[in-house]
Amino acid sequence: MNFMRLFPKALDPSHFLIVGLLAVSLSTIAQHGYWQQHVSYQMEIDMDVEKHQFAGKQKLVYTNNSPDTLTRVYYHLYFNAFQPGSMMDIRSRTLPDPDPRVGDRISKLKPEEIGYHTVQSLSQNGKYAEFKVQGTILEVKLPEPILPGAKSEFLMDFYSQVPLQVRRSGRDNAQGIDFSMTQWYPKLAEYDHEGWHPDPYVGREFFGVFGDFDVKISIDKKYVIGGTGYLQNPNEIGHGYQEQGVEVMQPLGDKLTWHFVAPQVHDFAWAADPDFIHDIQYVPNGPTLHFFYQEDTTGNWLKLQQDMVKAWQIMDSKFGKYPYKQFSTIQGGDGGMEYPMATLISSGRAYGGLLSVTVHEAFHNWYYGVLATNESKYPWMDEGFTSYAQDHVLNALNDYKNPNPHLGDVQRMADLYANGLQEPLTTHADHFQTNYCYGVSSYSKGSVFLMQLEYIIGKYDFWKGMKRYFNTWKFKHPTPNDFIRVMEKQSGLELNWFMDLWVGTTQHIDYSIKEVDKEKKGLTSIVLEKIGALPMPLDILVEDKDGNQIWYYIPVGLMRGEKPLEAGQEGRRILPDWEWTNPTYTFDIDLKRKHIKSIEIDPSTRMADLNNINGVYPFPKERKK
Ligand SMILES: [Zn+2]
Known part of the structure; x- marks a missing residue:
């Protein structure tokens, strides 16, 4: 299908006047104010744990808070990356130093091991929406434009296969966690002051729209789920979620339906395994920490719980202050990966x-x-x-x-x-x-x-x-x-x-002490050199042979000021600014040269000088000229 024909540049003329007026008034406001889009997802997922496939229903209410009229939207279909010949596969096989977890593994996935999302139907406000799948991006031509300030409701039926775990998400990871369900659903791309961000998935970073998630997952009863969001039916589910003293009454049937709600997040992740142990810790005045892991003979996961309470x-x-009431650390994935209110960590280290x-x-x-x-x-x-x-x-x-x-x-x-x-x-x-x-x-x-x-x-x-x-x-x-x-x-x-x-x-930082001249009338001249192009203010410590310490401070002119005195630098002497154009800088210290024990640029080691060896006096033997 031809891309330009999918997205004609001109709108229906009947929209011109009202859209034009709205766009003008709102874009004036937008120049002064901040805006962001909003999503509200409702999803129902029915998992087939034998086939590693699931059917999904998604209702998405999208609020266009931008000053722009939108005629198209994009979704991410991340699972499509796990197919031979995908952009992620080719990128991994052509980078000089691919992630060893990926390497050429995607190219070798069999049909039952690949990942995919098949979009079966999509509508906007009850009208059929034309769409096109381009790798990991779903391009949607809207049957009606979304005006500034308007909401639109999208209904989607989709069917997905969970890929064999290669990178981050997938089934059957190296440690035998059944399902690491991350980047696992059709997810609306972000639209912001820079426009759309439909980045194809090649394995690196993410960006999403803030909003609310309401997710119901039906899965074989023996599975334990951890993830983003608050479980709404803990006393029906059990598996360590139930309130104290409550007798769990699971519904009849082979499956349980887990109902999660997550407010004000930009993604939703979960993991499921029949062997998960589920522990809970409480941070004083902070969130409840959930831990999900398989049998652990090392005791590491118990120790981790105590340290995470302190770390929090x-x-x-x-x-x-962390704004949510809960956080889950879940064994899964292939290293460590962040998700809202949750993380997936591979164990065994x-x-x-x-x-x-x-x-x-x-x-x-x-x-x-x-x-x-x-x-x-x-x-x-x-x-x-x-x-x-x-x-x-x-x-x-x-x-x-x-x-x-x-x-x-x-x-x-x-x-x-x-x-x-x-x-x-x-x-x-x-x-x-x-x-x-x-x-x-x-x-x-x-x-x-x-x-x-x-x-x-x-x-x-x-x-x-x-x-x-x-x-x-x-x-x-x-x-x-x-x-x-x-x-x-x-x-x-x-x-x-x-x-x-x-x-x-x-550009990088590299300052040196170039010369320590003979004194004149009890003063010794110090010449500093800026070797790297990137200018920085300098803290300099001079120590005399009686053990007295004198701090000097040289601001960069561009700062238009000085940092306040820091503890340990009492008596600091502020020298004139060093303008960044000047390769050298000379100042006098009121010590005879023979009384100088040492001079050091930034003894705190906080300035990222890529060649520290030349920032000290006496000059070290290994100093490069
Ligand atoms: Zn990181």
Whole structure:
């Protein structure tokens, strides 16, 4: 079918006048205000656990809060990625360094192992809707346009096959979990101020519309389900969900119908297995934590429950309060993957690894789940910020023994740059040319972005700013500019220069102590050199041979101010700004050279200088000129 014929550019002329008037008035409002779309899903799923197939009915009420008239919509059909010859298959077989979990496995799936969604019927407001399946995207020509502010009701019947687990979702994962049901239903694509985001699924990031989910899953009685949302019929289901003291009265028949409701989320995931053990823990003043796992001889899953209760309290106090009443950690999938109010974790690793991955995936709920940036466009705001939180929380669980838990990320960045494979963070997640660069950029460089901000604006404003960001932008899909504006307001400093260079370029930081000159009249001249293009303010510590410490601080002119004094830097001397155009900077210290014991740029190690060796005096032997 011809694409242009499916979506004619012009609307029916009878709509012109009213649509035009509405569009003009609302787009004027929209320039000043914020808007986002809204979805309300009702789904009924009937699982055939023998065939690994299910029939689905979906009612979707879509509210167009945009100032635009919509003549088409798009759905994601993620299961279609698990077919030989799909974009995900080809991408995996042509990347220089494919994800080893995928490799060429999709190309070898047999008909009973592939995944698919067959859309059997689709209507809008009772009218037949013409549609076309293009890989993992369903393109729908609307029988009637959706005007700004209007709601539309879509009814869909679909039939799906759950793929053999290859990446994230699927049946029969390596540890024998029967169903990891993620990215498992036809899901409306997001439309925002940048238009539609119908990104074909090639295995990386996600973006969805906020709304409410009401999901009924009928499945063989022996299965236990964990997932997004609150179970509405716990006393009928049992399986550890029932209220204390209640005798479970399961209905007659071979199947149970599990009814879940999830408010204000942008996705819904679940997993099912007959062998799930189901434990519950309570975070003081926080959510109920559910754990689903198979028989565990190591005791790791019990230990994990205690640590996650502690981790949750740290997260709530440092990064903002988790807004839902429940969270589920579920054994499943192929590593660790985040979903709203839930995560799927593969087990079978040493305890440290299990805790680390669970902390990471659970606390994605702050950045992926609640703030919900477009992670396809800005994976660093999701993976990077989550990695930063993960390192912070793990360090806090270990009594903050590590003065800087983020240095591993700086090293990974330095290695990437040394390999010459760096690409700017503005690269769309799907389009990084190596998995290696995508990984280091999104996770490590994104995490180090926050570490740099903490260094630039100081601890106090950084931590206040992180919470302010969460509280200002929760449930609103913030962009990079939304984040940096919060940090600017919090700190009173200009910060766009830093974000523009860190995110939009591959420039790096490298400062050196170039010369320590002979003193004149008791003063010693220090010459610093900016070797990397990316400018940064400098904290400099000078120590004399009597053990006295003197702190110097050189702001970057672009900041239009100074960070407040941080603890441990009492008596700090603020020097004139270093303008970014200037390759060198000279200042005097009132010590004779022979009385100087040491000079060090950023002894806190927070500035991500990719060549630290040249930032200290006396000059180390291995220093590169
Ligand atoms: Zn992650």
